[in-house]
Structure formats: C-alpha cells, structure tokens
Amino acid sequence: MKIVIGVTGASGAIYAKVLIDSLTEVKNQLDECGILFSENAKQVWQYELGNREYDNLPYKVYDIQDFYAPFASGSAGYDAMIICPCSMGTLGRIAAGVSNDLMTRAADVMLKERKKLVLVIRETPYSLIHINNMKTVTESGGIICPATPSFYSKPTTFEQLASTVTGRALSLAGFRTDDFRWGKQ
Numbered sequence: 001m002k003i004v005i006g007v008t009g010a011s012g013a014i015y016a017k018v019l020i021d022s023l024t025e026v027k028n029q030l031d032e033c034g035i036l037f038s039e040n041a042k043q044v045w046q047y048e049l050g051n052r053e054y055d056n057l058p059y060k061v062y063d064i065q066d067f068y069a070p071f072a073s074g075s076a077g078y079d080a081m082i083i084c085p086c087s088m089g090t091l092g093r094i095a096a097g098v099s100n101d102l103m104t105r106a107a108d109v110m111l112k113e114r115k116k117l118v119l120v121i122r123e124t125p126y127s128l129i130h131i132n133n134m135k136t137v138t139e140s141g142g143i144i145c146p147a148t149p150s151f152y153s154k155p156t157t158f159e160q161l162a163s164t165v166t167g168r169a170l171s172l173a174g175f176r177t178d179d180f181r182w183g184k185q
Contacts, residue, residue, distance in 0.1 A: 001174060002032040004071045004081040004110075005059075006103045009040025012085035012122040012147050013048040016041070018159055019084050019120075019166040020057060026175045032078075033059040034071055036103050038090065064101045071106045074113040080173040081110045084166065085122035085147055088130050094119070094142070095133035110142075117142040118172045120165060145169050 005023075007016040023033060035057055045054055054061075062069045070076035083090060083103065090103060094117075099105040110117035119142060123130060134144045147165050155161040167177050 001029055001080060002071075002076075002078040003030065003173065004034045004036065004078055004106050006036045006038070006081060006083035006086070006090075006106065007041040007045070007054075008038040008083060008085060008087040008090045008103070009044045010085040010087035010090075010122040011044065011048065012120075013041075013045040014158055014162045015084050015120060015122070015147055015166055016045065017049060017053065018162040019082065019169065020059070022163065022166055022170060022177075023059070026170060026177060029175055034069060034078075035059050035061045036064060036106070037061065038064060038087070038101075038103055062102060064103060066102055067105065069102055069106075071109060072102060074109050078106075078110070078115065080116035080118070081106055082118045082120065082169050082173050083107065084118075084120035084169060086119040088121070088123050088133070091119060091121060091130070091133050091137065095136040095140075107142075111137075111140050114141055116173045118145050118169050119143070120145050120147050120169050122147045143172050145172055 071078045093104045094107045099108045149161045150164040
C-alpha cells in the first residue's frame with residue numbers, strides 16, 4: 001500500500017507517534033509512506049511529548065505547501081490517508097472542499113479517487129458544526145474514527161491505550177494488523 005499520514009495541531013500527539021511507530025509492524029504491506037505536519041503539529045508534539053522525534057522519522061516528510069508531492073495528484077495511485085490527530089479546523093476544510101495546503105489537498109484527492117480517508121478526530125464535546133462536517137465527510141466516502149480508546153484489551157501504558165485507536169485506524173485504512181480484537185484473546 002501507498003499511504004499518507006497527516007498530523008495536525010490537535011491535542012493528541014501520542015496518537016501520531018504511536019501510529020507512525022506502528023507502521024514498522026506493517027512494513028511488509030507498505031510500498032510508500034509520506035508524512036505531513038500542519039503548521040502547529042510539531043509544536044504540539046514537542047509540548048505534549050517533550051521531544052523532537054518527528055525530526056528522525058524513517059519516512060519522507062513533505063512540506064505542508066509542497067503541491068508537487070506525489071499524493072497531491074490522483075495519478076500517483078496512493079491507496080489511503082490517515083490524519084491523526086485531525087483537528088476540527090482540518091475536518092471543516094476537508095468537508096468544505098478547501099484545499100489550501102497539501103494536507104487538505106491530499107484528503108481531497110483521496111475522496112475524489114474513492115480511496116480510504118481516515119480522520120482520527122480529537123475534540124470533545126462536538127458542536128453541531130463538527131457533527132455536520134463529520135456527516136459531510138462520511139457521505140463523501142471518508143471514515144471518521146474518533147480518538148476514543150478502548151479498555152477491554154487492558155492497556156497499561158499511554159502507548160498501549162493510544163494503540164487501541166491507531167490500530168483501528170490502520171485497519172480501517174486497509175492494513176492487516178495484529179491488534180487486539182474483541183473475542184480473540
């Protein structure tokens with residue numbers, strides 16, 4: 001699979017880190033991976049996680065304004081995009097079809113090409129505007145995957161807790177994962 005991972009400035013950098021780390025577990029299913037950070041994403045990562053590990057990722061990181069990135073066009077044949085965490089602002093721009101940067105353009109490409117777009121939204125509570133934007137994206141073919149961790153796998157660390165969400169996002173994007181499944185212990 002060819003995938004794009006988008007990281008916005010929404011709180012929840014732990015989800016982005018665990019998701020990117022989890023890509024090594026599915027590397028045999030991965031042909032290509034591009035990473036995008038919104039303007040605020042690295043700042044939030046540094047604040048919440050206390051590090052700059054985003055500077056040493058094993059995948060190509062594209063500038064948010066690089067409209068020459070391969071996944072800015074449907075002809076590049078990318079299979080999926082996961083935005084994790086996805087801010088409500090990014091969700092709103094995607095729902096409205098506003099492609100003002102590479103993140104929203106890549107999401108627009110996924111929708112128009114009928115490819116997998118998984119938005120791991122991170123907000124609570126939701127306003128009616130948020131709910132309507134989620135409805136619009138869902139009706140357009142996107143998948144809303146709230147960053148709502150599960151507890152039935154009995155996670156004991158923040159990373160394990162976050163992986164209950166990121167594993168689900170990878171599965172929704174089309175990867176075969178070995179994450180906890182209900183009824184299979």
